[in-house]
Amino acid sequence: MSKLSLSTISPLIIQSEIRSMSVECDRVGGINLAQGICDTEAPSFVVEQAMAAIREGHNIYTRLDGIAALRQAIGAKLLRHNAIAADPDTEILVTAGATGAFYAACLALLNPGDEVLVFEPFYGYHLSTLTSLRMVPVVVPLAAPDFELDPALLRQAITPRTRAIVLNTPSNPSGKVFSLAELQIIANIAIEHDLFVFCDEIYEYFLFDGARHISLATLPGMAERTITISGFSKTFSITGWRVGYLTASSRWIPSIGYFHDLTYICSPAPLQHGAAAGLLKLSQSFYEGLSTEYQQKRDQLCAALRAAGLTPFVPAGAYYVLADSSRIPGTTAPQKARNLLAATGVASVAGSAFFAEGRGDNLLRFCFGKRPHDLDRACAALQTL
């Protein structure tokens, strides 16, 4: 047999359904509510400061853990907003987005064959990253319509090979915000079984109807075992900049930083300056404004979906909504997504992209991180269904 072949895991990493819907949407000139690209305006101050940094010559590699100004600004923000006390010199790592943070943390802390619990519906990158690194994702379903945590299911999924849990709150795609009681259950189980928890909090500022974001790392006994991941892609609408971070115990940071350096070297230098300036300058009202703005967008999209007969599971956070697609022709979710695109010009993502095999076929995910004009057009187009 020829040695010129794909690796054994390559066929398991299927091209993200989200990207393929975006390609299809561009082909037919549709309105893209598929990808979470959040094409709303970035704060102009952040953009100006990044451009100034380029002109001032901040165009070379930074330290592998990021520029001091950004680590310090993140440290202050973590204390203020998350009640996490992190030393900017030893407990914070600036990364190439939350994606780079998760990848490097998995490489540094997990071994091939380790089982990692992932709540379903899940964010596909979490699963695919684990699979690509030869770890074994184990899916723990959360029950619709509220996607409540069932402690018995979580316990059942644990085996002697379980090393970690992945938590995403607020969650993509369900918009679930884990309650303190649920976080306490996860913390108890993590402590009892001596597990790491990778906590992806990238949507921490997108909260609706008074929902409260709690960082798992602040629960007793969790600081050392929690890797808290977040970033600026969503908050500052700069998904293409690739600036994120993680905070963890100083026991883990050097190794995670080393693996991040191997893959990315650093997050783009001038863009780190832009993000730092934004963190320092933007006041609480900017962050509160995000929740207000996105709650309106959520309500607008949910109303349009309801009117179109696609009953939404109204999210408490993030900027996606899962909707019941039973009335759209097709037997699989990808077929339904394509049929909806053909009928209305609105691109969504097949729900099956967020569930284990055989589930999610009657769901579609719509993103409302969109400019008002595009959201208006999409909502109007859905009415033609």
Ligand SMILES: Cc1ncc(COP(=O)(O)O)c(C=O)c1O
């Ligand atoms: C849950 C979740 N984590 C991480 C990311 C990616 O974040 P970043 O752009 O910081 O890599 C996304 C983007 O859609 C996401 O939904």
